[in-house]
Amino acid sequence: MANKKPKVAVFKFASCDGCQLSLLDAEDELLAVADAVDIAYFPEASRKMLKGPYDIGVVEGSITTPHDVGLIREIRRMSRTLIIIGACATAGGIQALRNWKDIKEFTNIVYATPEYISTLDRSMPIASFVHVDFELRGCPINKYQLLEVINAFLNQRKPNISAYSVCVECKLKGNICIAVANGIPCLGPVTHAGCGAICPSYKRGCYGCFGPMESPNTSALSKHLFEMGQTGYDIMLAFRSFNAYALEFRKESDAYEK
Amino acid sequence: MNNSLKLESHHLNTLFNSLKRDNYTLIAPIISNGSIIYEQVNSAEELPRGWTDEQEAATYRLKKQNDNAYFSYNVSPYSWKKFLFPPHIRLFTVESKGKSFKINSSDAPIPAYAFIGVRPCELNAIKIQDKVFNNGQYTDTVYKTRREKVFIVAVNCTQAGGTCFCVSMNTGPKAKGGFDIALTEVINEDGHFFIADPGSEKGTKLMEDIPCSTARQSEIETAERLVQTTAQNMGRSLDTNDIKKLLFASLDSPYWNDVASRCLTCANCTLVCPTCFCSTVEDITDISGEHAERWRRWDSCFTMDFARVFGGNFRPSSKGRYRQWLTHKLASWIDQFGTSGCVGCGRCITWCPVGIDITEEVKRLKNEY
Ligand code: SF4
Ligand code: SF4
Numbered sequence A: 001m002a003n004k005k006p007k008v009a010v011f012k013f014a015s016c017d018g019c020q021l022s023l024l025d026a027e028d029e030l031l032a033v034a035d036a037v038d039i040a041y042f043p044e045a046s047r048k049m050l051k052g053p054y055d056i057g058v059v060e061g062s063i064t065t066p067h068d069v070g071l072i073r074e075i076r077r078m079s080r081t082l083i084i085i086g087a088c089a090t091a092g093g094i095q096a097l098r099n100w101k102d103i104k105e106f107t108n109i110v111y112a113t114p115e116y117i118s119t120l121d122r123s124m125p126i127a128s129f130v131h132v133d134f135e136l137r138g139c140p141i142n143k144y145q146l147l148e149v150i151n152a153f154l155n156q157r158k159p160n161i162s163a164y165s166v167c168v169e170c171k172l173k174g175n176i177c178i179a180v181a182n183g184i185p186c187l188g189p190v191t192h193a194g195c196g197a198i199c200p201s202y203k204r205g206c207y208g209c210f211g212p213m214e215s216p217n218t219s220a221l222s223k224h225l226f227e228m229g230q231t232g233y234d235i236m237l238a239f240r241s242f243n244a245y246a247l248e249f250r251k252e253s254d255a256y257e258k
Numbered sequence B: 001m002n003n004s005l006k007l008e009s010h011h012l013n014t015l016f017n018s019l020k021r022d023n024y025t026l027i028a029p030i031i032s033n034g035s036i037i038y039e040q041v042n043s044a045e046e047l048p049r050g051w052t053d054e055q056e057a058a059t060y061r062l063k064k065q066n067d068n069a070y071f072s073y074n075v076s077p078y079s080w081k082k083f084l085f086p087p088h089i090r091l092f093t094v095e096s097k098g099k100s101f102k103i104n105s106s107d108a109p110i111p112a113y114a115f116i117g118v119r120p121c122e123l124n125a126i127k128i129q130d131k132v133f134n135n136g137q138y139t140d141t142v143y144k145t146r147r148e149k150v151f152i153v154a155v156n157c158t159q160a161g162g163t164c165f166c167v168s169m170n171t172g173p174k175a176k177g178g179f180d181i182a183l184t185e186v187i188n189e190d191g192h193f194f195i196a197d198p199g200s201e202k203g204t205k206l207m208e209d210i211p212c213s214t215a216r217q218s219e220i221e222t223a224e225r226l227v228q229t230t231a232q233n234m235g236r237s238l239d240t241n242d243i244k245k246l247l248f249a250s251l252d253s254p255y256w257n258d259v260a261s262r263c264l265t266c267a268n269c270t271l272v273c274p275t276c277f278c279s280t281v282e283d284i285t286d287i288s289g290e291h292a293e294r295w296r297r298w299d300s301c302f303t304m305d306f307a308r309v310f311g312g313n314f315r316p317s318s319k320g321r322y323r324q325w326l327t328h329k330l331a332s333w334i335d336q337f338g339t340s341g342c343v344g345c346g347r348c349i350t351w352c353p354v355g356i357d358i359t360e361e362v363k364r365l366k367n368e369y
């Protein structure tokens, strides 16, 4: 490993903090990580605020204001490798539900002096503005996957992060498919792996927290869900959640919005 | 010459006990999470007595039956493959030693499994995986070390599942070799018993310790008739005439676009298939980089990484991936291993979340031909 510890900075945009906190939640491995890297900027965890450039910039959250746009460009310039984490950063997050509505109407209702509000009309993923080196999916991300990405970076190897369906995780675990055995609607076949098939393991259909998988055939799944008795409205809602603005989910929910 | 024995149902557990005495780890069907799966058991009483399964495209349901049968159901979602070719297994670990390193291969003890309740199609699937993993030329030690210890108690099918088509694939419903003991369960006015046919020296020897009698001709015929009725009641059928020619001539068939519009590329079909054998390896390290491990896990031709090579992916479309699966399974497999890659177990039909049915797909392809 390199002699000089890589400098890591963690930044946040519009988000709930859950993803970056999963790093602090990695109790067993946290010390090893802290040992291997120099945490130069991580306001949630440390008062230390070292200036860039950084070896790794980790970004959580979506871009929602003109100020954010300038800042993410600055962060990109300062970060040799840019890793973005969580559904907000990769797809615009749950707050992207506003992308279907009129933002002026919202600001007029919510704020006494809406003129002071400077906001974009949509909540956008980071990659809409800057080049991203690695996207880690999830709402929230899986802390073991974040450790794997950092670990792989430190050891200069490819991270073992798969983009296939949640179904593969079900099958590797030995789950019984709840869609087939219980008739429960499940987004697993079109959803990116990473959570370890948590919901199907507890007899809940997959909610699609990790966004579209590598080759999602959302329309074929919707058609089947419809035949199984789901309404068009149910299907629209199923695709319009944490990853609503991810391209394939967005198209699918739009198709069922009637 | 008739070697068939008659084993009264209340003595079934002595078979389990004898296998346990011989230090086998018993694996048999049990009910878990709303389905019948193959797991470790201690006694015959753990079998799903009086239960059956109803299988159709994209549906599986358990149902209580009013018989006390031990084996009145068909195949489970996971085949015996998960024991011989584990889904996820560590191959070796590496420790850094200054400027060099040391490789430690796994020395975890390998259990001797007794598989109880192996269906004829599944026996054939094991035979196919033997050809893939243990063919003398290329040996997979993970498979071989597990496989060579296995004791197989096959169970002939006395009912056909909704998605079964072993008759078309010539793999059932009666086991023809490859087992240590084969059982056929009979429940009629004369009682509840098994016709037990030893299929190996190990099997013959084990049966010597078990209270049973020589089966009468009429009892053998009763069992035989049950299996024949099963053969006449297959849930599905697949026309294998000229199947290789059909697949090889259909490379550019418009049919593939049709199936690609329906297939989710979720990979369930390959993971439940008892003959699919693909895997990939992943290397992991600890943060310090002092310790590394190589793991092997199931892979599928439906994933993108499967065909990713330097410079790109040679099978990026769903159409290409489904075509690869069907063509390999039903056609190029024959050139490669001298047998079809499909044994007609119906798992890919039952467990496909959108019910894509290999037997229907072949019909559709034929219509375009
Ligand atoms: S439960 Fe859902 S994620 Fe799991 S195999 Fe079934 S469809 Fe796929
Ligand atoms: S292709 Fe389908 S029916 Fe044939 S052996 Fe595999 S899972 Fe069974």
Ligand code: SF4
Pocket: B262, B263, B264, B265, B266, B267, B268, B269, B270, B302, B351, B352, B353, B354, B355, B356
């Ligand atoms: S055939 Fe069915 S199980 Fe197989 S990849 Fe396509 S949708 Fe999934």
